[in-house]
Amino acid sequence: MSQNLIRIATRKSPLAMWQAEFVKAELERIHPGLVVELLPMSTKGDVILDTPLAKVGGKGLFVKELEVAMLEDKADIAVHSMKDVPVDFPEGLGLEVICEREDPRDAFVSNSYSNLEQLPHGAVVGTSSLRRQCQLRARRPDLQIKDLRGNVGTRLAKLDSGEYDAIILAAAGLIRLGLSERIASFISAEESLPANGQGAVGIECRTDDARVKALLAPLEHKTTRLRVLAERAMNTRLEGGCQVPIGAFAEIDAGQLTLRGLVGNPDGSEIITGVIQGAADDAVSLGQQLADELLGKGAKAILDAVYAKA
Ligand SMILES: NCc1[nH]cc(CCC(=O)O)c1CC(=O)O
Secondary structure, eight states: OOTTEEEEEEESSHHHHHHHHHHHHHHHHHSTTOEEEEEEEOOHHHHOOSSOHHHHOSSOTTTHHHHHHHHTTSOSEEEEEGGGOOSOOOTTEEEEEEOOOOOOSEEEEOSSOSSGGGSOTTOEEEOOOHHHHHHHHHHOTTOEEEOOOSOHHHHHHHHHTTSOSEEEEEHHHHHHTTOGGGOSEEEOTTTSOOOTTTTOEEEEEETTOHHHHHHHGGGOOHHHHHHHHHHHHHHHHTTOOSSSSEEEEEEEETTEEEEEEEEEOTTSSOEEEEEEEEEGGGHHHHHHHHHHHHIIIIIHHHHHHHHHHO
């Protein structure tokens, strides 16, 4: 491969393309003379649109095709939303860089109401995330939760067509796509604990590709990595994919990491939460300890029941 070229395998959705373009621009800015090409492709997760993701099954629906392209040396890197990246990587590939995090919160989007409290009794809220559904139902058991799939633009169009009174999306996606004005209000992490990795972008490459790893290194954001490592470690220990009612959110202040975790059932009737604090450098161990605490409080039974239904 040319010393001057990096090929990015990316999904074709506008958000994936934005993230790939962002990495391309950063790399070209930092390394004058470097040429970065995009290789847009479809993944299984993009093709299966009519089934709730929890039922499609299989982890990594949005990343497998990109990984094959790297293993076949048709691409050098893949840019992912960390939320969608499975815990395990195929032999020969690894997550080299985690970029600085965008706003990790969920966003309330509606043309008629400014927040969750304002929604009338029985209002229809769109989300396909069991994590969001569980936390919504716990606060507002009266709401009707209706499935909502597709990329960000599709979801907004469904809201605008009147199918829903409100929808919940990751703020990060809307912000990146220049759609911040669609956010009626941000939902605090206390009200809707984000998914592990939400708002962070990661870059995967071949583990033996020293040239590419050196070029990527300046994009790494240490604090984001530690936060996401803690969140992912919790998820991994719980054996959760991204389509399970699990929330994990870490913050770092003066070297101290605070990780909050949540496991619930989709109808919100049972929610188990926990918090752990410690040195940020112990991110992985903190995530594992919090997972064990949640398992000890009954998370296992909840997750088993969710998987049995999926
Ligand atoms: N599961 C799809 C997905 N993957 C990443 C984002 C948003 C951007 C991010 O979290 O980085 C979204 C859409 C959403 O949850 O609304």
